[in-house]
Structure formats: structure tokens, C-alpha cells
Amino acid sequence: MTAGDVRTALAAAAATLLGALALSPVLSSGTWVRPVVNVLLVVLLTGLALRFAGAVIAARAFPGRPVPAVLAALGTVLVPLGQLAAVTGYLARRFTEAGGLLPTPAGVRELVVVLRDGMDEIAEQVAPALPVASLTALIAGFVGLVAVLVDLLAVAVRQGALAGLALLALVGVPVFTLGGDIGLVPVVAPAAGFALLLWADQAGRLEAAGRVSGPRSVGGSTALRIGGVAVLVGVLAGGVLPTLPEGTVSGGEGPGSTGTRLDPVADMYGQLTRNDPVDLLRMDASVPDPGYLRAVTVDRYDAEDGWTLNGPEAQLPLTSQLPTGHYPESGRAFTATIEAIGHDDRFLPVPVAPQSVDMTGGENGWRFDPVTDTVVGRDVSSRGRRYEVAASEVRPSPEQLQAAPALPADHPDRVRFTALPEDLDPRVAAQVQELVDGVEGGYDRVRRILDFLTDGANRFRYALSTSPGTSGDDLVDFLTERRGYCEQYAGAMAVMVRAAGMPARVALGYTPGTLQEDGDRLITSDDAHAWVEVFFVDLGWVPFDPTPIDIGRRADLPWAPRIATEDLPEQTPELQQDIPPELLLLDPQYPLIPGGEATDGPVPDAAPDAESSWAPPAGLALLVGAAAAVPAGARLLQRRRRLSLGTAAALWDEVTATADDLGVPRDPAWTPREAGRALAERTGPEGAAAIARLARAEELAGYGPATSVQEDGLDAALHTARRELRGSxxxxxxxxxxxxxxxxxxxxxxxxxxWMRGWAEMRRSRRPGGRRLRAGDAGS
Known part of the structure; x- marks a missing residue:
């Protein structure tokens, strides 16, 4: 094992690590990195140890003699097998209870179960996925397989460029799982790894030819130039590579909502304006006032599109301990058994702050998103399902809320949940500033905004019909006309709370429904509702409801009392037959047609914007162009290698290869002189002289005395010959x-x-200990 082998092994491990960085946008946190780095170290150290041991054994078993070809090939094969065994042992020890230093049958069986669970995670999670243990084990194993392949091709087979192609397996993961741009890192990092492999490969070839390696050498500079081009292409292509429209880890389409549902991209207006309410859910709760049933939360606000869903993110199995965000003493524990009667949706309504969800018939397909606090299904529906929820509803006192410390300015939750568009109408900011001017505490600022929306003196009215606004901004129109329904109230308050510096989001779901004679609660489409949730440190997401709905439908929120208490039943507003869609905060998937009836199918997508229309074709064209450029790149590497060797045979091979590429007829059986004469006839005097000179050098090298010295200037003659042949x-x-x-x-x-004989020839070309055999060494 030579120093060059060690250098190449290190380069292979570093290149695989750079390639693995392509997975970073697919996962929601960096906890997967350490196991992957450990796997790469296992592959690297195991390969070095086995190759060193093989060199020592060969030195003792065959002193002064080459290793037989069969044994050399067997030794080469044993290295990747040993690396795979070591990776298996590490994964079993890291992710199972039965692991050891070496893989045991029990450890392997448990590891198979873990990896199978990881495959289930791929099928059920959406990107960016939560790197739970099983998924991390699967990722580490996948990267380990790529590392073994790269190490085999780069170190044993000595094909650095071919090893670089293995990194495409890592690049393909974000390309086929993410929607939208994949960014720079997934493309630039593997490109840099490919450049590193090329450099190590060229350095090894130059050492084999007896030349000095390094970035100043021909091969080294060529590798660096190719690597630089690869990185530049990565920078330019990172934003236009085509991706799948859905962000699922498995690359399939995400689940859609069907039937009677409350979906963030559906028209809530259709739920609230049904002529005949539809029975959706029946709930048996252990407390008389169970509070709201949250279906989903939305946290992305745009002045044009309103509140929209970012999409489910990192997801947990329902069987795991679900986070609540508050201390137990701040919550009220209760249970609720819920049966879906007419509800049919991929979002499962559950009480706020669920601690566990037990689905009758199994949790297959259902997951919990701890970022949005949503139970979401994949390829499943709530239709006919029955489930039991154990919840811990946060019940803070005003004093606890006021004492809650502020989140740091750079805290991820504050950055995400206080984000507002740059083009937010200044009138909204001015209204918020007027309300909270001089108010220090976060709770007091939220109460000022809640009081503004609920104080009857401010003349806000609940209405399902509104007149078209004139400002061009739905939020400004609502604050100006002061008429709207729950979604507009909640959306306006959440924006204003964010403008006041507090993290806020909009929750969509249902009020507790109507108590029945048997003690159950019946929840219908009339109970569809939206409210605001504000984040407080150590208390989690606390609900606030600014909508003036009937007292009997409200949840009990003692920390968020209204200034105006409506004792009368909720008004039944006159409905406007054709509500302008721009007045809805959420884009409807099945919008209403005049007359109040929903269309039969989904509305065709709007015309794509400029970026979405040209980016996928441009990315696809880039990929096709890159694939088409592979032969040209391989040919360039071949030509550079021949130039770096500089021998008469290598240069003559380049002349004949150029002729073959150009379609110049040539008989392979011709001698160099005959071939040179035929090629010279197609060029001018300068080209003929250069070709004749190269042919003579090849004849002298092949048939002349062994002591003959190669003449200088053959490189220039090759350039002239190629130029003249191309001009013909x-x-x-x-x-x-x-x-x-x-x-x-x-x-x-x-x-x-x-290549087939390469494994054996490498063993013959080296003495044990790493020094190459030279003429006269064999008998020493």
C-alpha cells in the first residue's frame, strides 16, 4: 500500500462526505450528519487497515515475488466486503440493542427491522423530513454503500472519474424529492467532491508515470480546471434543476383532500354557507368544555395570497410521545373519543396539544407534525375512523402570560412566526403601532389587539357577505369596512400580532359543537372555525379568538376575554351569491359558483409565473446537455492523460484517435509509416511534416534500439497535426x-x-511496504 493509496482513500472519503451534503435540504435538522461521518470513518479506516494487512501478508507469503493473480483479485474483493461488514456492525451497535463490535445474527436481524422502519419513514414523511432514528440509520447505510463503491473504484480500480459518477446517487435524492429550487449545496458540494476525486486520480497517474504531482502539473491543473467547471455548473444549475412538484421523501404525490373537509386550500366559505349543515364528528370528552378541535395551522402570510400552508414538515409516529410545548402544571389533562361521521379529510381534527392519538385499526399512514401541531395522513382519509386523543390543553393565567420572557430575536420560532411581507401596507403597521405604543409586555400587546377587534365601539361585525374593497389589499379592506367572518378576523389578528413582535399563526378547525342528550358532542359544518394562536415561552401556543360568534359556540378562554360580550344569538347574515375570490384569505380548491354550489372538480391551475415556467425546462435541458457532454469530457481526459505521459506511443495514439473521431479512413493494420503517409495526404505541408515526425518517433520507440532517446517538441507536433486534420x-x-x-x-x-487484470497487476507492480518494483529489484 503506497502513500498514493492513502491519499486516494482520504480523497474518496472526503468526496463522499461532500456528496452526502446533497441530502441536507431533504432533512429538517442536522442530527443525521454525525452518524454519516462515523460511517465514512468506518469505511476509510477499515479499508486502510485491510489493505495494509494484505500488503504485510503478501510480503511474508511471497517475498520477492508477485502475488498470484487469483489471490490478488481475492484480496481486492475482500476489502469492500470487510468494509460492508464493519458498516453493518457500526449501524447495529448504534441503532439496535443487540449490536457489537462485529455484526451478530441478532444485531443484523434487529438492524433489518430498523431499516424497514426507515423505508416506511420514506413512504410516509414529506420533505424536509424529521431524521428519526430509523430514517437516520437508513441514510447512514445508504451513504456507507456509496462510500464503499467510491473507495473501490478510486483506490482499487484507479478510476477516479468513474467513482465520481457514484456521487450522482446522492445528488438525485433532493432532485427527486424536493419541490422548487434545491439550492446550491446539493449541487456544488458533490461537484467539489468530484473535483477532489479527479485530482487524486491524476496525481496517482502522474506518480505512476514518474512525474511530480501537484496543482502545477499538467494532470493536476487539468483536474482542477475540470473541477472548477463542475463547481461553476453547480452554482449556475442549483436553482434550475427540475424537481418534483410535491415535497414527499419518496417522490410520490402528496395526499389530497376529498369529500367533506376543512382543508387550508379549500374554501371555508363553503363550509359556513351550506343550506343544510352536515354532521361531521361525534366527540365524547372527559370534560364538559373540551375546547377547539384543531385540524391544521397555517403560518405563511402574503399580502396577495393571504394565509397559506407551508406544507407538513418533519413528522412523528403517533405512537411516540408528542410534544406539548408547555409544562404539565400549565395544562389541563383530558381525553376525547372522536368518531368521523361525515368528515373525510387528510387532516385529522384533534384537541389542541395532543399527547397521544390512538387510531382504531392502526396508525398506518397517519403522522404528527410537531411544527404545525397537525395530524396528517398520507394516502389515507378520516372517513369512518374512530380515534382516542389524550390532550393537555394549556390553561395559563394572565399573570403567567405576562411573565413569559420574550424569544431572542434570532430564535427560529420567532423568525418564522413573525415573518411578514416587505410590501405590507403601511396603514396596517400604523394601526398596530397606535395600539401597542408604550406597551412593553408581549401579553399586553396581544390583548390590546384582541380588544381592538372585539370592542363593540369599534363597530366590527360578523358577516359572511362583504362588499368588494377598493384598496387592493384584503387585510386593509377588512380593517376599513370592519365586516368579515372568522377566517378574516383570525387572519387580521395574526398579522397584527406579528407586526407587534409576537409569534402568531392561524388555526383552522372546529368549535366544540353542540352537547347531545347522551352527553356526546355533535360537530357539524356550521362549527367550522378559525382562531389565532400566539406563542409564549414555556407555555407554547395559546389560543385567542377575536371572532364575535355565539356564546354557546365559543371555547372557554379566560385569559382572552372580550370587551363586548354578545348575549344575543349569532346573527344569520344575508349571503351574497357571488363572493369575489380575492376577498378570501385562502385560495379555494373547489370555489363556489353563483348559486352557492361547488364545482364538480378542481379548478385548472392558474398560469404559472415566469420562473416556474422556464425553470424545469431549463433544468431538464441542462441535465440532457450534461449527459451529452459526458463522452466529450471522457475524451478530453484521455487526451490530457496522453499529453501528460508525453511518450511517442501515447502521442501517436492521440493522432490515430483524432483521425477516427473525424471519420478519416484508416486501416488499423497499417504500420505507423503507412498510416502517417495516408493521413499526411489530407493535410498541408505543415501538417504532413508534423504527422511524419510523430510516425517516425513511434517507429523508433517500437522498433528502434532500447537506448534511443525520444526527441523533443513532439507535443507541439501533435497540436499541429490535430489542427491540420480538423481543418481537412x-x-x-x-x-x-x-x-x-x-x-x-x-x-x-x-x-x-x-481493467479486469488491473487488480492483479497492481499487486505485481509493488513491493510489500509500498515501494514500486524497478528493473533489477526482483532478485534482491
Whole structure:
């Protein structure tokens, strides 16, 4: 094992690590990085140890003699097998209870179960996925397989460029799982790893030829130039590579909502304006006032589109301990058994702050998103399901809320849940500033905004019909006209709370429904509702409801009392037959047509914007162009390698390969002199002289005395010969030679036997201990 082998192994491990960084946007946190780094270290150290041990054994078993080809090939195969065994042992020890230093049958069986669970995570989670243990084990194992393959190709087979292609397996993960741009890191990092492999490969070839390696050498500079181009392409392509429209880890389409549902992209207006309410849920709660049933939360606000859903993110199994966000003493524990009667949706309504959800018939397909506090299904529906929820509803006192410390300015929750568009109407900010001017505590600021929306003196009215606004901004129109329904109240308050510096989001779900004679609660489509949730440190998400709905439908929120208490039943407003869609804060999936009836199917998508229309075709064209450039790149590497060798044979091979690429007829059986004469006839005097000179050098090297010295200046003669040969054909032939060189398939076929014998020949070409055999060494 030579120093060059150690250098190449290190480069292979570093390149695989850079390639693994392509997975970073697919996962929601960086906890997967450490196991992956450990796996790469296991592959690297195991490979170095086994190759060193093989060199020592060969030195003792075959002193002064080459290792037999069969044993050399067997030793080469044993290295990746040993690496795979070591990776298996590490994964079993890290992720199971039965692991040890070496893989045991029990450990392997448990590891298989863990990896199978990881496959289930891929099928059920959406990107960016939560790197739970099983998914992390699967990722580490996948990266380990890639690392073993890269190490085998780069170190044993000595094909750095071919090893770099293995990194495409890592690059493909974000390309086929993420929606939208994948960013720079998934493309630039693997490109840098590919450049590192090329550098190590060129350095090894130069050492084999007896030349000095390094970035100043021909091979080294070529590798650096190619790597630089790869990184530049990565920077330019990172934003336009085509991706799948859904952000599922498995690459499939995400589940959609069907039937009677409350979906953030559906029209809540249709739920509230049904002529005949639809029975949706029946709930048996252990407390008389169970509070709201949250279906989903939305946290992205845009002045044009209103409040929309970012999409489910990192997800947990329902069988795990679900986070509540508050201390137990701040919550009220209760249970609720819920049966879906007419509810049919991928979002499962549950009491706020659920601690566990037990689905009758199993939790397959249902997950909990701890970021949005949503139970979401994949390829499943709530239709006919029955489930039991154990919840811990936060019940803070005003004193606790006022004493809650503020989140740091750079805290992720504050950054995300206080985000507002840059084009927010200044009138909204001015209204908020007027309300909270001089108010220090976060709770007091929220109460000022709640009081503004609920004080009857401010003339806000609940209404399902509104007149078209004139400002061009739905939020400004609502604050100006002061008429709207629950979604508009909640959306306006959440924006104003964010403008006041407090993290807020909009929750969609249902009020507790109507108490029945048997003690159950019946929840219908009339109970569809939206409210605001504000985040307080150590208390979690606390609900506030600014909508003036009937007292019997409200949840009990003693920390958020209204200034105006409506004792009369809720008014039944006159409905406007055709509500302008721009007045809805959420884009409807099945909008109403005049007359109040929903359309039969989904509305065709709006015309895509400029970026979404050109980015996928441009990315696809870039990929096709990159694939088409592979032969040209391989041919360039071959030419550079021949130039770096600089021997007469290598330079003459380049002359004949150029002729084959250009379609110049040539008989392979010709001697160099005959071939040179035929090629010279197609060029001018300068080209003929250069070709004749190269042919003579090849004859002298092949048939002359062993002590003959190669003449200088053959590199310049090769450049002249290639230029003259290219000038002798038309442009079409030159383009074909550049992008599909005809000599390349023949070179690959000719090299295959050498690659097959390469494992054995590498052992013959070295003495034990790493020093190369030279003439006269064999008998020493």
C-alpha cells in the first residue's frame, strides 16, 4: 500500500462526505450528519487497515515475488466486503440493542427491522423530513454503500472519474424529492467532491508515470480546471434543476383532500354557507368544555395570497410521545373519543396539544407534525375512523402570560412566526403601532389587539357577505369596512400580532359543537372555525379568538376575554351569491359558483409565473446537455492523460484517435509509416511534416534500439497535426468528433481486459511496504 493509496482513500472519503451534503435540504435538522461521518470513518479506516494487512501478508507469503493473480483479485474483493461488514456492525451497535463490535445474527436481524422502519419513514414523511432514528440509520447505510463503491473504484480500480459518477446517487435524492429550487449545496458540494476525486486520480497517474504531482502539473491543473467547471455548473444549475412538484421523501404525490373537509386550500366559505349543515364528528370528552378541535395551522402570510400552508414538515409516529410545548402544571389533562361521521379529510381534527392519538385499526399512514401541531395522513382519509386523543390543553393565567420572557430575536420560532411581507401596507403597521405604543409586555400587546377587534365601539361585525374593497389589499379592506367572518378576523389578528413582535399563526378547525342528550358532542359544518394562536415561552401556543360568534359556540378562554360580550344569538347574515375570490384569505380548491354550489372538480391551475415556467425546462435541458457532454469530457481526459505521459506511443495514439473521431479512413493494420503517409495526404505541408515526425518517433520507440532517446517538441507536433486534420473535414464532422468521438467506444472495449487484470497487476507492480518494483529489484 503506497502513500498514493492513502491519499486516494482520504480523497474518496472526503468526496463522499461532500456528496452526502446533497441530502441536507431533504432533512429538517442536522442530527443525521454525525452518524454519516462515523460511517465514512468506518469505511476509510477499515479499508486502510485491510489493505495494509494484505500488503504485510503478501510480503511474508511471497517475498520477492508477485502475488498470484487469483489471490490478488481475492484480496481486492475482500476489502469492500470487510468494509460492508464493519458498516453493518457500526449501524447495529448504534441503532439496535443487540449490536457489537462485529455484526451478530441478532444485531443484523434487529438492524433489518430498523431499516424497514426507515423505508416506511420514506413512504410516509414529506420533505424536509424529521431524521428519526430509523430514517437516520437508513441514510447512514445508504451513504456507507456509496462510500464503499467510491473507495473501490478510486483506490482499487484507479478510476477516479468513474467513482465520481457514484456521487450522482446522492445528488438525485433532493432532485427527486424536493419541490422548487434545491439550492446550491446539493449541487456544488458533490461537484467539489468530484473535483477532489479527479485530482487524486491524476496525481496517482502522474506518480505512476514518474512525474511530480501537484496543482502545477499538467494532470493536476487539468483536474482542477475540470473541477472548477463542475463547481461553476453547480452554482449556475442549483436553482434550475427540475424537481418534483410535491415535497414527499419518496417522490410520490402528496395526499389530497376529498369529500367533506376543512382543508387550508379549500374554501371555508363553503363550509359556513351550506343550506343544510352536515354532521361531521361525534366527540365524547372527559370534560364538559373540551375546547377547539384543531385540524391544521397555517403560518405563511402574503399580502396577495393571504394565509397559506407551508406544507407538513418533519413528522412523528403517533405512537411516540408528542410534544406539548408547555409544562404539565400549565395544562389541563383530558381525553376525547372522536368518531368521523361525515368528515373525510387528510387532516385529522384533534384537541389542541395532543399527547397521544390512538387510531382504531392502526396508525398506518397517519403522522404528527410537531411544527404545525397537525395530524396528517398520507394516502389515507378520516372517513369512518374512530380515534382516542389524550390532550393537555394549556390553561395559563394572565399573570403567567405576562411573565413569559420574550424569544431572542434570532430564535427560529420567532423568525418564522413573525415573518411578514416587505410590501405590507403601511396603514396596517400604523394601526398596530397606535395600539401597542408604550406597551412593553408581549401579553399586553396581544390583548390590546384582541380588544381592538372585539370592542363593540369599534363597530366590527360578523358577516359572511362583504362588499368588494377598493384598496387592493384584503387585510386593509377588512380593517376599513370592519365586516368579515372568522377566517378574516383570525387572519387580521395574526398579522397584527406579528407586526407587534409576537409569534402568531392561524388555526383552522372546529368549535366544540353542540352537547347531545347522551352527553356526546355533535360537530357539524356550521362549527367550522378559525382562531389565532400566539406563542409564549414555556407555555407554547395559546389560543385567542377575536371572532364575535355565539356564546354557546365559543371555547372557554379566560385569559382572552372580550370587551363586548354578545348575549344575543349569532346573527344569520344575508349571503351574497357571488363572493369575489380575492376577498378570501385562502385560495379555494373547489370555489363556489353563483348559486352557492361547488364545482364538480378542481379548478385548472392558474398560469404559472415566469420562473416556474422556464425553470424545469431549463433544468431538464441542462441535465440532457450534461449527459451529452459526458463522452466529450471522457475524451478530453484521455487526451490530457496522453499529453501528460508525453511518450511517442501515447502521442501517436492521440493522432490515430483524432483521425477516427473525424471519420478519416484508416486501416488499423497499417504500420505507423503507412498510416502517417495516408493521413499526411489530407493535410498541408505543415501538417504532413508534423504527422511524419510523430510516425517516425513511434517507429523508433517500437522498433528502434532500447537506448534511443525520444526527441523533443513532439507535443507541439501533435497540436499541429490535430489542427491540420480538423481543418481537412467539414464543420459537421468536427462537431460529431467533439460531442460523440468515434474512438471512445473502441478505447473502452480495448481497456476492459486491462481493467479486469488491473487488480492483479497492481499487486505485481509493488513491493510489500509500498515501494514500486524497478528493473533489477526482483532478485534482491
Amino acid at each position: 473535414v467539414d464543420r459537421r464532422a468536427r462537431l460529431r468528433a467533439a460531442f460523440w468521438p468515434a474512438s471512445l467506444p473502441a478505447a473502452v472495449r480495448a481497456a476492459l481486459p486491462a
